[in-house]
Amino acid sequence: MSAPISPVRQPLITGSKTYHQITEDLCSPTERAPNATWVIAFLISVSVLGFGLFCIAWTIWKGIGTWGSNRTIGWAWDITNFVWWIGIGHAGTLISAILLLFRQKWRTGVNRAAEAMTIFAVLCAALFPGIHVGRAWVVFYFFPYPNTRGPLWPNFNSPLLWDLFAISTYFTVSLLFWYTGLVPDFATVRDRAKGIRKKVYTFLAFGWTGAAKHWQRWESLSLVLAGIATPLVLSVHTIVSFDFATSVIPGWHTTIFPPYFVAGAIFSGFAMVQTLMLITRKVLNLQDYITVEHIESMNKVILATGSIVGVAYLTELFIAWYSGYIYEQFAFFNRAVGIYWWSYFGMMACNVISPQFFWNKKLRRSITFTFFMSIFINIGMWFERFVIIATTLARDYLPSSWSFYKPTWVEVGIYLGTMGLFFTLYLIFVRVAPVVAIAEVKSILKAGGDQYVEKHKAHHEKAELEAPAHH
Amino acid sequence: MDIKMNYTFDGRLKTVLLVLMGLGAICLAASFFHNPDGYHSRFWSNFLHNSLFFTGIALMSTFFLAVCITAYAGWHVVFKRVWEAFGQFLLIGLILMGIITVGVWLHAHHLYHWTDAASLDPSSDIFDPILKHKSALLNPMMYTILGVGMCAVWLLFHSRLRKFSLAEDKKSDPSDFSAFRKSKVWAAVFLPIAGFTSAGAIWLWLMSVDAHWYSTLFAWYTGASWFVSMICVTILVLLYLKSRGYYEFVNMEHFHDLGKFLFAFSIFWTYLWFSQFMLIWYGNVGEETIYFRERYDNYPVLFYGNLLINFVFPFFVLMRNDTKRKTGTLILVSLVVLFGHWWDFFLMIKPGVVHTAHEAYAHAHEGAHVAIKGMSFPGLLEIGIFIGFLAGFLFFIFSRLTKAPLIAKGDPYIQESLHHHT
16 A cells, blocks of 8 residues: 555445456457447437538538628637537546646546547537638648748737647647557557457557556656646637637627636536546446546536636626726626527526536436536536627627527538537547556556555554654 | 644744834834825835735635645645634734725725715716716725625634634544534535635725726736745745744655645746736727736836746746755745735735825825835835734734644544655
C-alpha cells in the first residue's frame, strides 16, 4: 500500500477485481463480435450521418440560400451548433488534463471515453465554419499561407482567425493526449490478439513492451501534455466567446463572456459524458468500473458549473440594469420576453434550475434521473447559444431591419448529421479500443478497489491514534 | 518525538508585530493629516484599500476550505487550522467595513461619488443621471444592509465550519464522522452563497468607487486577486511556523502544492485581467475604456508593473518543478506577489477616489486643482499602512491559532495529509 487512504473515501472499482479480471473485462468488448444493439445503433447513426452528408451536399450545390439565415440574422443554427459541439468537447480535456493535475483518481474510469468524445465533438464543430463559408472549395483561405495575392490573406485582428488556431491546437493536443493514453492499452490488446488483429495492434502500440523506462516516459509525457492541455481548456472557449464579445453588439459585448463560456462548456461536456457513459456501462457491462461514485462526482461537477453559469447569467442581468445603458437593457428584456422567449425560458430552466436537483444525494446517485438530466442540460446549453446568437441578432439597433429566423430542413439535417457522425465515430471507437483506460484503472486498484478499501478502513482505525496524536 | 500540538504566541513576535502595528497606526494618522482636499481622501482610500484587501483574504480562506471539504480534498488537512484562523479575521473585516459604512452616513469621506446628494438632485447643476439611476442600489442604506449582511453570512458559515472542525478533535470514536458530514453540508451550501455575495460585495465596496464604470468580469477578477493573496499569506505563515518548530508534518510536498496553486492562479488572474482588458480595448466603447485610459495615461508604472509583478515574475520563477520546493524561493515569490496584489488593489481604488476628490474640490473652489500625495503612487505612508495592516492581520491570526490544536487529528483525511506526496 503506497499511502494511507481516508476511511470516508468510497471504492472506485467494485467486484473485488484482480488485475487479470480488469484486463479481461476491458479488452473483451473489442474481441467479441458486435451484438445486435450495437449493429442497430450503428446502422441508425450511419443513416443519420448519410442524411447529414446529403444536406451538406445540397447546401454546397444549391448555395447557402437553402438555409434560414437572412440579412439580419447572418449567423444562426450553424454557429449555434458549432459553439455547442466545441463546448461539449471541453469535459474530455478537463477530465484528462486538469483532473490528472489534481490527482483525482475517479477520472480513470471515464477519461478514455471523455477524451474520445472531445475529439469527435471537435470534428463535428469544425464542420460548421467549413460549410458556412458557402464556397467550401476555397476553405483553405482560412489558413495564412504564403500566396501570390499579396500579403497573407486572413485578418489577424479577427477573433474568427484566432478561433481557427485555438481549435486546431486544441484538436492536436487532445488527439496526442488520447493516443498517448491508448498506447499501453493497445499493447495489452496486441498481446492477446492473433492474426491480422495482432499486426494492426502491433503497429498501433508503437513497440510498447511495458519496460520501466517506457512507463517513466509515458508518465512524464502525460504530465507535460496535461500541462499544455490545461490552458487549452480555458483558451478554446475563451476565444469562441471572443467571436461575440469583441463586437459592440448589446448582449455580446460583455467582459464576463470568456470564463462564463468556459464554465458553460464544461457543464455541457459533462452532461454529454454522462449520456455516453450511462449507456456504455450498461451495454458493455462496465458497472464495476464506472460506478455510481463516478456518476455522482460528475453530477457534482455539473451542479458546480451549472451554478457558475447561473451566477454569470445573473451578473449579466444585474450589470445590464446597473450600466444604465438602454440598448444593453433592451437586449436582455428581449431575450426574456421577446420573440424567442421560449428559448430563454428553456435555457434558464435546463441550465440553472434543473441542475439544482442535484443538491439531493438520492437524485445525484439515480441513474435514470441523471440520464434525463444529461439530456436536459444539453438541450439547455443549445438554447443558451441560440439565445445569445439568434435572439440578439433578430433585434438589432435598427427596428427596420428586425427579422425572424427559422431553420430549414437542410439545417436541421446537417445538425442531425453531426449527431450521426459523433455516434458513428463513438461506436467504432468502442469496438477498436478499450473504452476504459486499462493501465490507468489498474494503477488505482490498490487505492480504489473495494477489497482494498475495506482493509484501509481497518488500518485507519488503528493508525488514528498514532503519528500526530502523541501530545 | 515531541510534537508541538499547541501554538504559543511568543512575546518576541508579539512585540515585533505590535511595533509594526504601531508604525502602521502612525502612518495612518499621518495620512489623515495630509488633507489638502478637505475630504481626507488619502486616509480613507488607504483605509478602504487595506480593509478590503485583508477582508478578502479572510473570505477566500473560508471559501477555499469549503471548496476542499466539498471536493474530498485531503492534502491540506494537516494545516487547515491556519485557514480557519484566517477566516476568523472576517470579524475584524466586518468592523473595518463598518467604519467605512459609518463614514458614508456621516459624510466623513468622499470615497464614493454616489454619496454626493447634489449629484442626485435633478435641479442641481451637477445632476448626474447615471448616478441617479444607480441610486436604487448605491445608497447608504443598501450599502449598510448588504455590506453588513454579507459579512454576517460569511461569519456564520465560517463559525459553523470551525465548530465542526473543533468537534472532530474531541470525538472518542475514530470512525465517527458525524461532524465531518455536517461540515460537508455547510461547506457545499456556502459555495453558491459565497459566489453571489463575493460578487455583490465587490460591486458595492469596490466597483462603485468608479461609480460610472461597469464590467461584468470585475467581481471574478478581484476574487482571483484575493485568492492569490490568500495563498501567498498561507505559504509565508506556514514557513514561519515551521521555522519555529511547529508543523513538522507540513513538508515540501504540501508547499509544492501551495506553490502550484500560486502558479496556476497567478495565470488565472492574468487570464481574467487579459479578458477584461482586451474586450474593453477591442470594443472601444468610451464608457468602458475610460477606466483603462485613466490608468494607462496617469498610472503607467503601476499599470504595466501590475502585470510584471503578478504574472511575469511568478510565472517564470514558479514554472520549474524545484522552485516550488525551495523555502527561499517560495518566500521571495510569496512576498512579491502578495505585495503585487496589494498594488493591484491600489490601482483599482485610488484613481476613482482621486478623480472624485478632484471633481469635488474643483466644484467647491471654482475649478481649482488640488494635489494629493499617495494617490498616484504608493508613498512611504501607504507602505507603512500596508505593513501595519499586515502586522495586525498576523497578530490576530497568531492569537487565534493558540485557541485550538494546530493539527486537526480527528479529520477523516488526516492520515492522507500527513503522508501526502505530490
